[in-house]
Amino acid sequence: MKHWYEDDEFWETMSSKIFSKDHWDRAPKEVEKIISLLEIAQDAYILDLCCGPGRHSLEFARRGYKILGVDRTLKYLEKARNQVKNEGLNAEFLQADMRNFCKPNTFDIILNLFTSFGYFENQEDDEKVLKNIYLSLKSGGKFLLDLVGKETLAPIFTEKSWVEEDGVLYLMDSKPIENWSKIRNRWIMIKNNIRKEFTFTHRLYSGSEIAKSLYKSGFKSVELIGDLNRNPYDNNARRLIAIATK
Ligand SMILES: C[S@@+](CC[C@H](N)C(=O)[O-])C[C@H]1O[C@@H](n2cnc3c(N)ncnc32)[C@H](O)[C@@H]1O
Numbered sequence: 001m002k003h004w005y006e007d008d009e010f011w012e013t014m015s016s017k018i019f020s021k022d023h024w025d026r027a028p029k030e031v032e033k034i035i036s037l038l039e040i041a042q043d044a045y046i047l048d049l050c051c052g053p054g055r056h057s058l059e060f061a062r063r064g065y066k067i068l069g070v071d072r073t074l075k076y077l078e079k080a081r082n083q084v085k086n087e088g089l090n091a092e093f094l095q096a097d098m099r100n101f102c103k104p105n106t107f108d109i110i111l112n113l114f115t116s117f118g119y120f121e122n123q124e125d126d127e128k129v130l131k132n133i134y135l136s137l138k139s140g141g142k143f144l145l146d147l148v149g150k151e152t153l154a155p156i157f158t159e160k161s162w163v164e165e166d167g168v169l170y171l172m173d174s175k176p177i178e179n180w181s182k183i184r185n186r187w188i189m190i191k192n193n194i195r196k197e198f199t200f201t202h203r204l205y206s207g208s209e210i211a212k213s214l215y216k217s218g219f220k221s222v223e224l225i226g227d228l229n230r231n232p233y234d235n236n237a238r239r240l241i242a243i244a245t246k
Pocket of ligand 1: 005011018049050051052053054055056070071072073076096097098099112113114115116119
């Protein structure tokens with residue numbers, strides 16, 4: 001049986017929600033913040049792991065950085081490659097599964113943004129991804145992982161919600177399962193009277209859980225912050241961002 005994250009129809013149908021105009025508009029500012037947060041040198045080689053259609057990769061390319069975007073979804077990569085061509089940018093996009101992608105000692109910076117981690121059934125697969133990332137970094141290289149944290153989600157958790165965006169109605173219900181180790185989501189999407197429904201589950205990490213996994217993969221230091229402005233990962237945090245150094 002195909003898992004939800006291996007389903008092209010899921011990613012293609014959800015792309016208007018995940019990559020809304022608002023989300024595209026936020027990317028330049030996020031990239032500026034990441035550059036200053038990680039003090040990225042102009043000659044750095046950056047990997048955007050799970051890059052989608054290149055929201056962030058394209059911004060790095062526009063700023064002259066050498067960047068490789070990796071994602072499993074071909075349609076997204078094609079969109080990114082077209083944009084590269086249209087703008088005459090220098091960026092590469094490669095189709096690969098994050099469980100298998102590994103290029104030892106290659107990158108100065110690796111990014112995994114917008115909750116693109118924790119998808120797999122077994123935690124061993126998450127650990128494999130972290131190990132690949134660790135191995136793919138050069139010594140002293142930095143990895144930034146941007147997640148929704150268990151501590152940030154629990155107090156604002158909403159079981160049922162609906163939103164209407166660009167004439168598309170999204171009905172969403174979510175439930176913490178397996179003692180809050182995962183969240184199971186059911187999303188119904190109605191567009192032009194056509195209804196599509198997807199159920200997807202992802203692993204939810206607390207701050208200490210993700211830090212432990214990163215250390216286990218070999219990272220020598222891990223800093224947790226609550227947003228790209230380097231606010232602390234405390235009760236006011238909006239995201240769980242880990243910066244791990246090899
Ligand atoms: C929430 S989106 C985030 C995309 C991008 N980082 C952004 O911020 O716009 C998650 C991405 O992970 C990709 N993805 C899912 N499973 C993957 C896998 N096993 N290997 C590589 N990419 C994967 C999806 O195709 C999708 O583009």
